[in-house]
Amino acid sequence: MKIDVMDSAWDGVRCDALLLPLFEDDDFESGVCAEVDRRLDGLLSEIRATEEWLGEFGDCTVLYRPQGLPFRRLVLVGAGKKSEYDLASIRDLTMLAVRKVKGYDLQSVAIFRRSEIDPYPAAQAAVEGVTLATYEGDDYKTEDKSKNFINEVRLITPAQLDSDQFEWATRKGYVIGQATNLARRLVNQPGNEINPTRLAAEARRIADKHGLEIDVLEEPEMEAQGMDSLMAVARGSEEPARLIILKHSGAEDDSPPLVFVGKGVTFDSGGLSLKPPKSMEDMKCDKAGACAVLAALQAIAELGVKRDVIGVLPTVENMVSGRAQRPGDIVRSLSGKTIEVLNTDAEGRLILADALYYAHRYKPEMIVDLATLTGACVVALGNYRAGLFSNDEQACERVLASSIRAGERLWRLPLDDHYRDLLDSPIADIRNIGDRWGGAITAAKFLQEFVGDIPWCHLDIAGVDQYPESSKLKGATGFGVRTLVELATAS
Numbered sequence: 001m002k003i004d005v006m007d008s009a010w011d012g013v014r015c016d017a018l019l020l021p022l023f024e025d026d027d028f029e030s031g032v033c034a035e036v037d038r039r040l041d042g043l044l045s046e047i048r049a050t051e052e053w054l055g056e057f058g059d060c061t062v063l064y065r066p067q068g069l070p071f072r073r074l075v076l077v078g079a080g081k082k083s084e085y086d087l088a089s090i091r092d093l094t095m096l097a098v099r100k101v102k103g104y105d106l107q108s109v110a111i112f113r114r115s116e117i118d119p120y121p122a123a124q125a126a127v128e129g130v131t132l133a134t135y136e137g138d139d140y141k142t143e144d145k146s147k148n149f150i151n152e153v154r155l156i157t158p159a160q161l162d163s164d165q166f167e168w169a170t171r172k173g174y175v176i177g178q179a180t181n182l183a184r185r186l187v188n189q190p191g192n193e194i195n196p197t198r199l200a201a202e203a204r205r206i207a208d209k210h211g212l213e214i215d216v217l218e219e220p221e222m223e224a225q226g227m228d229s230l231m232a233v234a235r236g237s238e239e240p241a242r243l244i245i246l247k248h249s250g251a252e253d254d255s256p257p258l259v260f261v262g263k264g265v266t267f268d269s270g271g272l273s274l275k276p277p278k279s280m281e282d283m284k285c286d287k288a289g290a291c292a293v294l295a296a297l298q299a300i301a302e303l304g305v306k307r308d309v310i311g312v313l314p315t316v317e318n319m320v321s322g323r324a325q326r327p328g329d330i331v332r333s334l335s336g337k338t339i340e341v342l343n344t345d346a347e348g349r350l351i352l353a354d355a356l357y358y359a360h361r362y363k364p365e366m367i368v369d370l371a372t373l374t375g376a377c378v379v380a381l382g383n384y385r386a387g388l389f390s391n392d393e394q395a396c397e398r399v400l401a402s403s404i405r406a407g408e409r410l411w412r413l414p415l416d417d418h419y420r421d422l423l424d425s426p427i428a429d430i431r432n433i434g435d436r437w438g439g440a441i442t443a444a445k446f447l448q449e450f451v452g453d454i455p456w457c458h459l460d461i462a463g464v465d466q467y468p469e470s471s472k473l474k475g476a477t478g479f480g481v482r483t484l485v486e487l488a489t490a491s
C-alpha cells in the first residue's frame with residue numbers, strides 16, 4: 001500500500017473516495033464542512049438535522065456518487081467531540097475509516113486532516129492507523145474475508161510542511177504500525193500454535209532479518225545460573241522455557257542501554273491454583289508484554305535508533321502436571337532472595353523476578369517492563385489505561401511523555417512501602433501474593449524487590465492488551481510497542 005502526504009485543497013486530490021472526519025460539534029458554517037455542505041446542496045446539514053447520524057467517534061456513513069464532487073464515494077467519519085480529539089483519536093479513527101472501506105472496490109482513498117494537532121505527529125498517527133487497518137486479526141478463518149482493494153492512501157494536510165520531517169514522521173508511522181501488527185499477530189496466536197520454543201524461533205527470524213543480536217537461554221543454562229523462580233513456573237509444562245535476549249546496538253558512545261523486559265507466558269492456566277474456565281479463555285494473551293518488546297525492538301532496529309536497547313523476554317507456559325510447583329513451595333530466585341509461592345497463578349512476577357535481576361548485568365540507564373500482570377489492574381483502570389509504576393520520578397516522566405506522544409494511555413499508581421508489608425513471609429524473604437486488596441500494587445512491589453536502585457517503570461497492561469468487548473475491533477491491540485519506540489527515539 002502506497003501512503004502519500006499531500007498539501008492541497010480538499011477537492012484537488014484525485015481519488016476514489018474521500019474520508020472526511022466530522023466532529024459532533026461541527027457547525028458547517030465555515031471551512032471544509034461548509035464547502036462540502038454547499039456543494040452537496042445542504043446534504044450534510046440535512047443528515048445532521050435528522051439526528052440519525054451524529055458523528056459519534058468511529059461511526060462512518062458512506063455517500064455514493066456525491067453530486068458535484070470528484071470522488072465516487074464520500075465517507076463521513078464521525079470524529080466525536082473536538083475537545084477530546086488527540087493523537088490516539090487520529091490513529092484509531094484513521095484505522096476505523098480505512099477498515100470501513102477496505103472491502104469496497106476502491107483503489108485510492110484520501111483522508112482529510114481536520115485537527116489543529118502538530119502536523120508531524122498527526123501524520124505519524126494517521127499512517128499508523130492506515131497500517132494497523134491492514135491487519136484484520138482473523139488469521140485462522142479459512143475464508144479470507146479481509147479483501148483489500150485499496151492500494152493508495154493520501155493524507156491531505158493543508159499546512160506548509162517540511163518534507164524531510166514529513167518523510168521521517170510517515171516512515172516512523174509505517175514502521176511502528178507494522179511492528180504493532182507483528183505484536184498483534186503473535187499475541188493472537190493460540191497456545192497450541194506458539195510456545196516458548198516457537199516464540200524464540202520467531203524472535204530469531206526477526207533478529208536475523210533486522211540485524212539484532214540474539215541469545216536464547218535454554219533450561220539447563222537457566223538452571224545452572226540459578227533462575228529457580230522462573231524454572232519453578234516452567235516445570236509444570238511439557239514445553240521448555242526460554243529466556244530470549246535481543247540487542248540493538250545503535251549508540252555512538254558508551255552510554256548505558258535501555259532495557260525492556262516483557263512477560264511471556266504463552267498460556268496461563270494458573271497452575272495448581274487453577275483458573276476457572278472463563279478466566280482462562282483469554283490466557284493465550286499472557287505473552288503480550290514479551291511480544292510488544294520483541295516488536296518494539298524490530299521497529300527500533302528498522303529506524304536505526306542511535307542508542308543501545310536490550311530486550312529480555314522470559315517465556316514459559318504455566319500448566320498443571322505432577323511436576324508443577326505447589327502452593328507453599330519455596331524457591332530461590334536468581335537474586336538469592338527466597339520466595340514463598342502461595343499462589344501459582346501469580347506466575348508472571350516469578351518469571352519477571354529473575355528476568356529483572358538478570359537485566360542488572362547490562363547496567364541499564366532504565367528498565368521498563370511490560371506485563372499482563374494482574375486482574376486487579378483491570379478492576380482499577382478498566383480497559384482504557386494501563387497501570388504505570390515507577391521508583392524514579394525522571395524515568396516516570398520520560399515514559400509518561402513517550403506514552404502521550406505515542407497515543408497510549410497510562411495512569412500512575414503508587415508504590416508506598418506500606419504495601420511491601422503485605423508481602424512479608426514468616427518463612428522466606430518474600431511471598432508472591434498480598435491480601436485481597438490493591439493487587440496491582442502489591443504485584444508491582446514484588447517486582448521492585450528485584451530491581452533495586454535502577455530507575456524502573458512497570459506497565460501493567462492486563463486491561464489493554466486486547467480490544468474490549470464493546471469495541472468494533474477484536475483481538476490483540478499491540479499496546480506498548482509505540483510507547484517503547486517513542487521512548488527509544490526520544491532520547
Ligand code: BES
Nearest residue numbers: 286343345346372373374375376433462
Ligand atoms: N495473567 C494473569 C493476569 C491477567 C488477568 C491478565 C486478567 C489479563 C487479564 C496473572 O498471571 C494472574 O493470574 N494474576 C492473578 C494474581 C493473583 C493470584 C494474586 C490475578 O490477577 O488474579
Ligand code: ZN
Nearest residue numbers: 268345346347
Ligand atoms: Zn496467572
Ligand code: ZN
Nearest residue numbers: 265268286348
Ligand atoms: Zn499470567
